Amino acid sequence: MKISFYLKFLVLCCFLLCSFKAVSQEVKIKLRPHSRSQYQVDYHFGEILDLRKNKELIGEVFYVTKKRIPVSFEEELDPALLDYFNSQIDTASEDNRKIQVRILDLSIYESPNYATKLYEGELKLRLAFYFKGNLNPIHLVTYSNLVKYQRTANSINKLQEVTNEYLDQSLAYFNQWMDMNAGTNRDLAKSVRMNARYILPDIQNDTIFYNPNIPLNWEYFKDRPDPLSKFNATITCSFSVEGNAQLNDGIIQQNIFIKAFMLPNQSWVKNPDDYGINHEQKHFDLLKVIVDRLIYRLNNTELELEFFEAKINEMYFDAYREMNRIQELYDTQTQNGMDAEQQQKWNFLIVKALKGEWEDLEKELGN
Template sequence: MHSVLNRGRLWLRVILYMLVFCPLNSKAQKTNAEIVLTNRPLNEKSNEFYIANVVDERPDRSAVAWLLPAPGNLPAVKYKVDLQGGTATAVKQFADYAIPVNKTLRPVAIRIKKLKLTETAMADGRVEGRLEIQLWFELKRDEGNVHLIDYPAASTYYRSTGQQYDTGILVSRALEAGLVYFNRWMNREVDTNIKLAKGVKLIFTDYSEQPEGDTIYYSANRPLTWNDFQEKPRSGKYVAEVLPSFGYTEKVEVVKSVVVVRISMRVFLPKSAAWVKQEGRNSYALNHEQRHFDIVAIVARHFKQALMDMKLPADNYDGYINVQYLDSYREMNQLQEQYDNETSHGTNQYYQQEWNTKIDGLLKN
C-alpha cells in the first residue's frame, strides 16, 4: 500500500551568446599584467542567499586568459594572464561585493567549471576575443551540497591589432551577469522549489472508500461482521483468519518554502483474504479477529505520532518516513504474533480478556 512519489528534478540551462564591439579603453589590459575585476554591488538586492564559498574546478587552472600582444611586441605568441589574487579568491571577493554576506540567508557555493578568454588572429588583420564561462550554483547543506542550476555563457569581441581590450571589465560583466541570473532564479523559485525548502509540514488523513469494495478501511464505526469473511475456509485447527495491514500514500507540494506532505493513512483488511469455518461463527471468535484489526490501527497511530515527533529535514524527509514505516511494520508483526501466542489464538479466554482491555485502552488514548 505504500506508494512512492516521484518528483521531477528541475534542470535549467541557459546559454547566452553576446557579440561585443568595443573601442580602445583607457584602462586596457597591459601585457602580462594580472586581470583586475571591477567590484561593485548588484543593482538587484539578494534577499534569499549569500555566496559562502567559491571552488575553482576548471581543467586548466594555470590562467584565465590567453591573449595576443600588441604589434611589434615579440615574440608574437599568446601570453597567459590570471585574475589578480587567483581565480577562486578573486571571484569570491567579487561576489562578496556584489552580494553582501548575510549568514541568516541560504549559503550558496559557486563551482567555476569554465572561465576562459582566448584571443585569435583573424585573416583580415583583426583580433577576435572569446570569453566562455560556466558557473554551477549549489545550496550548501550539512549532508552535502544540492545542485540548483548552472549558468553557461559566451561573449565575443573584436579589436584591431593596435588596441588592447579591457579584459577586467569583460570578465567582471560576465560574472555579474551570472550572479544576476541566479538571483532572479532564486527569487522566482524560492517559494515552490523543493530544493530550497526550509521546513516540512505533515498533514495526516484517514483514507475511506465509498462505496465499499473488497477492501475494508479501518473505522471505529465499522466493526467486522461474518459477512466480511469471503475466502473459502482453510483446513487446520484454527476456525478463522484475517490479514490486516497498513500503508500510506503521499501528496507533496511546496508552499512558501515549506514542504507540505499530505499522508493518507490506510489501515485495511481484504475480505477476499478473510475466512471462517462454520463452527467458528460466534461473537467470541469474531471479537478475536476484530482485535487483530485493532492492533494494526494502534500501530498506524504509533507511526503517525513518531513522525510528528521528528524534525524532518526538507531535503530527505521521505527517507525518514520510509525508515519509520519499516520500523512500524515490524512492530505490527511483533504485536500480532505476541497477541496470538498469549491468547493461544483466542482459545485462552483469560488472556483474551486481558488483551481486550489493553487494546481498548490504547484505542482510547
C-alpha cells in the same frame, strides 16, 4: 606619453570594480569586491571551484609592443571570485542556501584586424551553479556567454571592463534564475513539513476499511475455512501508506494517507459466535492502534530534508514489524481467544490504546 597614460589609468581605476596591472611581459587583472550589495537574496556563495585546465592564464592579448603577452588574475581566482560575488549580495537570514560555483571556462583570445587597425577579442565565460547541501552538490543552472569586443592598442583597460561586466551578468542571471525557481524547485527546498492522517474510503466488496463506528460481523469472513486448522477463525488485516508532496515557498508539504483494512476473501470462520467475533475485532482494533502510533511518529519526528523519504520508509517498516509482533503477542497470551481471563485483560488494554493511552500496551511489548 607613458606618464600621461599611467595617470589616466589611475583615474580610471577609481570607477572600476576590478583593476589590472599591465607590465611589459604580462597583464594582471585583480577582482575587487563591490562596495555595496546589489541583491537581497536567500542564499550565499560558499565555494568556488576553478576547473579550468590552465588555472594560471586567462589567455593572451596584444599590448603596445604589438606582441602577445599573457593575461592572468593577480590573485588566485577561487577566493577572489568568492569574495567578489558575495560582496554583491545581502543574505536575508542565517538559514540560507549554500551555493557552489564551478568555473568551467574563463578565457580571452585576441587577434589583430589589419584593415581596421583594431584588436578583436573574445571572452568566453561558463559558470555552473550548484546547490550544496549535506549530500552531493546538485546542479542548478549553467551560465554561458561568448563576448566579442574591439579595442585599440592603447585601450588595454577594455579587458577589465569586459571581464567585470560579464562576471556581473553571470551573477544577475543566476539571481534571476533563483527568483523564478527557488520556491518551486524541490532541490532548493529549505524544510519539510509532515501531514500524516488516517483516511476512511468507502466500503468495497473485497476490502473492509477500519471504521470505529462499524464493528466487524461474520458476514465479512468470506473465505472457505481451513478444515485442518485448529483455530475457529482467521482474520487477514493490514495497513497501506500512500502519499504526495507539494512545494510551496521552499517548504515541502509531505502528505501521508494511511488506511487500515481487512480482506474478506482471505478471512474465514467455522463456528460464528459473539465471543469469537470479539476476539477478531480486537485484532482489527490493534491494527488501528499501530496505525495511530505510526501517524503520531510521522507528525512528531523532526525530519532532515535530505533524508526524510528514507526516514518515512524506516518508520513504515518499523510499524509493520510492530504490527506483526503485537498481533502474535495478543494471540499467544489469549491462546487465540481460548483464555477468557487474558482475553478480558486485552479487551481493556486495547480500549485504552484506541484512546491514545499506550503505556500498558508498551509494557506488554517490553518498550
